[in-house]
Amino acid sequence: MKYPLLAVILTLFLACDSKDTSNDNVDVMAKNELEITTYIEGHDLNAEKSDSGLYYVINEEGTGDQPNSNSNVTVAYKGSFINGSVFDQSNANGISFNLQQVIKGWTEGITYFKEGGSGLLLVPAHLGYGNNDYSGIPGGSVLIFEVKLISVN
Numbered sequence: 001m002k003y004p005l006l007a008v009i010l011t012l013f014l015a016c017d018s019k020d021t022s023n024d025n026v027d028v029m030a031k032n033e034l035e036i037t038t039y040i041e042g043h044d045l046n047a048e049k050s051d052s053g054l055y056y057v058i059n060e061e062g063t064g065d066q067p068n069s070n071s072n073v074t075v076a077y078k079g080s081f082i083n084g085s086v087f088d089q090s091n092a093n094g095i096s097f098n099l100q101q102v103i104k105g106w107t108e109g110i111t112y113f114k115e116g117g118s119g120l121l122l123v124p125a126h127l128g129y130g131n132n133d134y135s136g137i138p139g140g141s142v143l144i145f146e147v148k149l150i151s152v153n
Contacts, residue, residue: 028125028126028131028140029053029124029125029126031140032053032124032125032126032140032142033053033124035082035142036055036082036122036124036142039082039122039142039144040055040122045057045120047120047122050108052104052108052127053124053126053127054105054108054109054121054122054123054124054127055120055121055122056109056112056119056120056121056122057119057120057122058112058113058117058118058119059118059119059120060116060117060118060119061113061114061117062113062114062115062116062117062118062149063114063115063116064114064115064116064151064152065114065115065152066111066113066114066115066152067099067110067111067113067149067152068099068111069099069100069107069108069111070098070099070100071098071099071111071152071153072096072097072098072099072152072153073096073097073098073099073110073149073150073151073152073153074093074094074095074096074149074150074151074153075090075094075095075097075110075147075148075149075150076090076091076092076093076094076095076147076148076150077089077090077094077095077145077146077147077148078090078145078146079143079144079145080143080144080145080146081141081142081143081144082141082142082144087136087137087143093150094148094150096153099111103123103127103128103129103143104126104127104128105121105123105124105127105128105143105145106121106123106145108127109121109123109145109147110147110149113147113149114149115149115150115151115152116148116149116150117148117149118146118147118148118149119146119147120144120145120146120147121143121144121145121147122142122143122144123142123143123144123145124142125139125140125141125142128141128142128143129141129143
């Protein structure tokens with residue numbers, strides 16, 4: 001009689017343990033997905049969703065070179081939260097960097113544009129700064145970037 005009780009206790013313990021660990025990530029991802037889709041609907045955007053969960057909007061396709069994930073690029077941008085509050089932006093001349101030195105949402109997202117192209121990147125937390133606070137950005141935040149790819153260097 002002790003063994004069936006032990007099996008039930010072990011099953012409950014293992015189920016609770018794995019459930020608690022995975023639900024935090026699933027909840028943030030589901031919350032981000034809802035925030036992004038609500039934003040897209042509310043702003044009447046024609047957004048595409050990549051396999052990674054990144055949403056992007058191409059307003060101007062551009063006509064120049066298209067970067068790859070290892071390219072050096074110059075990008076003008078404005079970063080805001082889902083509520084519209086701006087947390088960072090470049091000047092019109094943009095900033096230059098290698099796409100391996102930025103958040104995953106940018107490493108992937110900038111490659112959808114050609115030089116001269118512009119649009120939006122809607123970045124869920126798992127492709128941004130994750131679930132931890134980072135430099136004034138609360139953990140779990142969806143980040144929205146207006147971007148213009150000035151050049152592939």
